[in-house]
Amino acid sequence: MTDDETLLLLSAYADGELSPGEVLAMDRRLAADPDARAMAERLRDLSGTLRATLAGPPAPESLRARVIEQIGFFDPPQSHNRLGGPLGSRLGSWLESWSGTWRGSWQALAATLLLGLVGGAGLGGGAVYLDRPGGAPDTGEVVLAGHLRGLAAPQPFDVASSDRHVVKPWFNGRTTIAPEAPDLSDKGFPLVGGRVDIVGGTPVPTLVYRRDRHVISVTVIPAADGPAAGEERRDGSTIERWRLGDLTYWAVSDLNRRDLRTFVDLFQSRTGGPPG
Numbered sequence: 253m254t255d256d257e258t259l260l261l262l263s264a265y266a267d268g269e270l271s272p273g274e275v276l277a278m279d280r281r282l283a284a285d286p287d288a289r290a291m292a293e294r295l296r297d298l299s300g301t302l303r304a305t306l307a308g309p310p311a312p313e314s315l316r317a318r319v320i321e322q323i324g325f326f327d328p329p330q331s332h333n334r335l336g337g338p339l340g341s342r343l344g345s346w347l348e349s350w351s352g353t354w355r356g357s358w359q360a361l362a363a364t365l366l367l368g369l370v371g372g373a374g375l376g377g378g379a380v381y382l383d384r385p386g387g388a389p390d391t392g393e394v395v396l397a398g399h400l401r402g403l404a405a406p407q408p409f410d411v412a413s414s415d416r417h418v419v420k421p422w423f424n425g426r427t428t429i430a431p432e433a434p435d436l437s438d439k440g441f442p443l444v445g446g447r448v449d450i451v452g453g454t455p456v457p458t459l460v461y462r463r464d465r466h467v468i469s470v471t472v473i474p475a476a477d478g479p480a481a482g483e484e485r486r487d488g489s490t491i492e493r494w495r496l497g498d499l500t501y502w503a504v505s506d507l508n509r510r511d512l513r514t515f516v517d518l519f520q521s522r523t524g525g526p527p528g
Contacts, residue, residue, distance in 0.1 A: 260397070261404060262288065266295050274405040391451060391473070392493075392502070396486055398449035398458060399469040399504040408467050409445030409460045419446045423457045429499065431472040433459050434522035441468065441515050461515070468505040468515060475500045483509070492516045496524050 265278045282289045402408035411422045416433035423430040426448050433443055445460045451473050461468040481494040490512050492503040503519070505512050 262292050262295055277404060277406050392491055394451050395471045395502040396489060396504055398471060402447060402469060403467060410447040412445040414443050416443060419443060422446060427455045427457045429457050429472055431457050432523045434519060436518050439518050463507050463511055466505055466507040468503060468507060471502045473500050474498060
């Protein structure tokens with residue numbers, strides 16, 4: 253796992269965004285990894301420094317309304333929209349005192365936090381994006397991040413079942429999409445469960461399959477403008493994308509490309525035909 257991925261997971265851990273299983277996994281990792289534990293302590297120190305230094309009136313109600321309408325998150329009470337005067341110098345000096353492996357990543361995190369605070373939106377459950385000029389990752393990055401979080405957890409699913417008649421209804425009430433979950437066990441790709449991921453601030457369903465020891469995540473989102481189908485490699489994982497009707501499917505795995513392509517072809521044949 254890369255330094256940035258560790259940073260994202262620790263940020264989600266500190267913000268209470270991980271599932272109970274992921275929290276237990278992170279607790280075990282921190283107990284066994286002194287570097288990660290030190291990093292978590294620094295994150296808590298940073299959070300405390302920001303809380304102690306921030307001052308100013310709450311963000312205007314009009315700004316909160318726009319944030320809620322556009323993103324779908326509710327800001328927590330006591331959020332602030334202005335930096336106190338001493339914050340820049342205090343935080344800058346504090347960061348300058350750091351050295352070692354995590355220096356660059358922590359400076360990126362601090363910059364992200366400052367930009368978010370200046371913008372005036374205390375979004376509580378929002379993700380931290382470190383490396384895109386627009387401030388948010390593209391859909392492929394978000395889908396890949398959900399897959400990697402699943403791999404980091406004790407189990408890559410929220411509901412464990414090989415029965416599509418259990419997995420599909422489980423999404424009802426949790427997401428606005430309840431995708432078909434074809435049984436591909438006869439071809440060596442058994443369904444093992446499902447989970448809910450967040451894409452664009454919206455809960456979306458992810459089906460989880462296996463091929464031997466490899467996990468395949470299939471995330472389903474409403475179709476958007478842009479390329480309907482394609483394949484790409486990111487960070488050692490292959491991402492296959494295709495469209496069926498008004499939905500776009502994203503399959504992610506570290507499986508070799510040939511086997512993942514076989515999986516996608518089988519999935520498409522049992523859910524409505526070739527990609528659109």
